[in-house]
Amino acid sequence: MNRRRLATGVASAILLCAALPLSAAEPIKIGSFLSVTGPASFLGDPEKRTLELYVQKINAAGGVLGRKLELVIYDDGGDPSAARTFATRLVESDKVVAVVGGTTTATSMAAIPVFEEAQIPFISLAGGIEIVEPVKPFTFKTPHTDKMACEKIFTDIKKRGLAKVGLISSTAGFGASMRTQCLKVAPAHGIEIVADERYAPGDTDTTPQLNKIKASGAQAIVNADFGQGPAIVTRNVRQLGLDLPLYQSHGVASKSFIDLAGPAAEGVRLPAAAMLVAEQLPDHDPQKKVVLEYKQTYESTQRQPVSTFGGHAYDGLMLLVQAIQRAGSTDGVKIRDALRATKGFIGTGGVVNMSATDHMGLDLSAFRMLEIRGGDWKLLY
Amino acid sequence: MTPATRSKIALLGTLAVLLLVVPLLFPSAFHLRVAALVWINAIAALGLALLMGLAGQVSLGHAGFLAIGAYATALGPRHLGLDPLLSMLAGVFAAGILAFLVGRPILRLKGHYLAVATLGLGILVHLVVVSEVAITGGPDGIQVPRLVLFGWRVVGPEIWYAITGVVLLLATWIALNLEDSSTGRALRALHDSEIAAAVAGIDVARHKLLVFVVAAVYAALAGGLLALLNRFVTPDVASFLRSIELVTMVVIGGMGSIAGAIVGAALLTVLPQLLTFFHDYEHAVLGLAIVLFMVFLRQGIVPGLAGLFARGRRA
Amino acid sequence: MAEFLQLLFAGLTVGAVYALVALGFTLIFQASEVVNFAQGEFVMLGGMVTVFAFKAGVPLPLAALLAVLVAVAVGLSLHRFAIEPAKGATVVTLIIVTIGASIFIRGIAQIVFDKQFHALPAFSGDEPLRLLGAAILPQSLWVLGGAALVVVGLRLFMERTLFGAAVRATAANRLAAELVGIDTRRVLAFAFGVSAAIGALGGILVTPVTLTSYAVGTLLALKGFAAAMLGGIGNPVGAVLGGVLLGLLESFAAGWISSTYKDAVAFVVILLVLFALPQGLLGRRAIERV
């Protein structure tokens, strides 16, 4: 009895996930795989909320090409192998026309071959430069790269007349990848990395590492990480009374960082997308309208502070929708061609100008330099 | 024919039929990929089942060996210009050597102490692949070149389904042979009483080491296949959670049961795909399912169901 | 000197949390031989419930009390609905049960709460105390003091109360305890309840320093388990010693050897200790009788 119930349960569940035949005049299926749980859930969660929110809004406004959008989201838990399985499932079982997703560089890289082979446009939401360099025919990305963040920070440090930098990064994906990029571009900016300290994700105390940075004669500290790490590093820096300029990365992309770090966050600088300072943008700034709208929509419906991660998903979805409209088709190659022809798209991350050789389309101007003052972001330039 | 031989033929036969039938029932590339992942996980779980189920030695760091196989397959071509297949075999060999070297001191420990020592071993491997970015690519992972055999590009889900299926069949056959041999009996004996086994002339330390090496080799083989299938490796293969997942496969399927390891691997690989239906509740349901399975079939699925079946027949 | 003190305090603070988790492991292990991998989830619940109650306007002490009660309720349910029904299963099976339970608790927590990180205000301000050039957070002292109180209180309870004696008797010999009329089921339920409370308390104390989220439990369970084994499982003093040592090892390894490989240093030391003392630092040496 028990056994039979188990068997029928499993069988029906398998049937559920098996592909159902598609009939004509169906909604346009857009796929996504995100790290909604696991170590990168901090990123994946707002991405998922954003996609669901805006697909709903687009459908309420009549859909795309007169058809509704249907969103299929899978949670890869941050595991690249799972990401690849879900990518296969999106292509083979769900028959999606395009994919917006891939929270981390690792999950994106694992999934890319599947989409390339199936000729399905894929807009990644991860930072790693290797996603679009070298350019792959069907792969795009919306976030700024780590390399850009390093360059922006180093430029600012140089401007202050400093040169010796203590680097402290997480060993997890985001931090490790940014560390590599920073080490690579430092010499070109006349920056000397005098300390290169690391900590593991989940570490709750970084004073030993910061002590070493203190002893190294660094003139500024750069921290590459997202989530809880930057808040802890920021608090520890103040705790140790280290009176050095502290730079965070664009991984610190939400107001919650200021809440977590508390008063210690005063004076911290970071490169970030315009969204964090939506209200402070000058009225003539082309991004102002877009970011304000997104911010208000997100915060009023989700009851949590907006983050640039959700913004990446917004940009990805909008880029795709506009491309489908321009292409007037759901054919993979046509959408790809339309995506590639994107010019002057205004997103939360910046103004996007794609080309056959640039599948990200952002430049350094997309990053703003912010400083935390009085418990809020202050736009420097 | 002895009972052991009979059950050996029954299991291998069932597995062979399954290998042939699955592609007919589920021909999509997605289903074949999931099936290939089941076969790969089953290979790793089989090795662990020999270590845990047969010999009663726990390993909470088995993903470390999985990672050695996977990374060897990626690193050989990248840094040494080796053929991926050759690199994979080298990785399997390296995992065996590592197991041999660290096995002797570690396996002197018993029970939970053995668990924490193997846990440490797994974490060390994970740390190395995460930290040595210049060699391993770090957390963002590393690409694995496509396998080319005699000028034939090994590509496509059907092909990988077949390859992994055949390797699993061989791995199962070997595991069954080991179980029903002098060495296998010695392992089962030391599981129950190390003292009685030693007094019966069994070199306990040597046999533990041997099965540890075999389990490491199985895991590394599975890791290599995973790398070739995904054509991409990240440190997640070495993570603590992956080790726990492997142990759960063995226990949920039924410790000491070769068939159980395969069933457990199938369950834990397919379940997450089925649970996407529950959206946000996926993890809660997965956790609940594990608890319920263990509470109601505490010996594991295969021995548990066999017991229910036998009782039903007697009644 | 300043650097040494800094590393020492960093290690002690982290170590105190490991010690509390290890203590939770030990209590349950003593009563049942179960290694409860859901132990880290109690720490998570302690932090998260306090944060959410506090944000909802509940005063901090009340929020903390609520968190402890929630964790205890979860601990007792874990015993009642997962451990008790699986009674008689092998040790490994029970471990898998607790792992399943921890996935379940985490799965529920991510729905009930959220996936963001959260902080609590420090109990006595954020201004560090200066001691011979080292900067020490007042909250670290709370953590250390709280942990010490828990350890001492537990010890007194075990030695001075009848129920404590019953727990010790069950730990020493379950069968004999049952024969003299001790309800070992209640002892085990009690062990789960107290472990949950200790874990939750740790979570509350440490959240102002380390922040918390629905996912912090896994890593703590892993470190706490390692600490308990380093000290010698089944020995409360060993658990505390193991926890503090692990924290110090990580801190000094990060400060003096390599921050990249600090966890590796910690585990290599644990391996070496176990090779020399296969029962951990203070574990009982078992003589097998035949």
Added chain:
Amino acid sequence: MSRLRGEGLSIAFGGVRALDGVSFSANAGEVLAIIGPNGAGKTTLFNIVSGLYRAQAGRVFLDGRDVTGLPPHALAALGLARTFQNLQIFFRMSVLENVMVGRHLKERRRLFAELLGLPSVLRENRESRRRALALLAFVGLADRAEDPAQSLPYGALKRLEIARALASEPKVLMLDEPAAGCNPVETEEIDRLVLALARAGIAVVLVEHDMKLVMRISDRVLVLDRGRVLAEGRPQEVRADPRVIEAYLGRHGLQTAHAA
């Protein structure tokens, strides 16, 4: 000739001298019984001789060769086999497999052949089965061969251990309380087994509390008391030794023993 010999064996546990300069020897084809009150050190002596404990002083010789400190499996390879007071059965295995484990040393083990299930391994398995079945028949358990070992009653498990010990074709067999917990019929069965083994040229050393059994089957008796040898000799001599009776039964039992 002496098969097994102990010289001045001593061991202490936490300050308590469990054995203090114990010497003994057992000859081929002979049954040596070791008796003594509880805590006399009988099982400790067994554990030292079979390599489970390491003596702090003294030497053990097997066939004249010094084997002191060798691990149990090495001693087994030299022809030593034993059973246990607290049963050490492989409960996860069948009755037959338990005995097959005893054949371990006699099996040619080549790992690769085993992994590939080569015909030579299958032959080896068949041979082990055949021999194990014969031994089960010898101890009267042939009809339970395929049953799980845990399904056997206590007395049968005792005989199963003997069968397993015999499977290694030992020169010296040490039995730790073979008749404990057995009913009279089972005891008689053990009686028959031990004598048959001694007749086959095996040196049998046994620890036993059942005095009737000891008197019936042993050629010589060694009496231990509080870790020392109290007396040694033929059963009749030892039985008449007042020191033994006193140690064994207390002053009180003196008359009872004489009456018997």
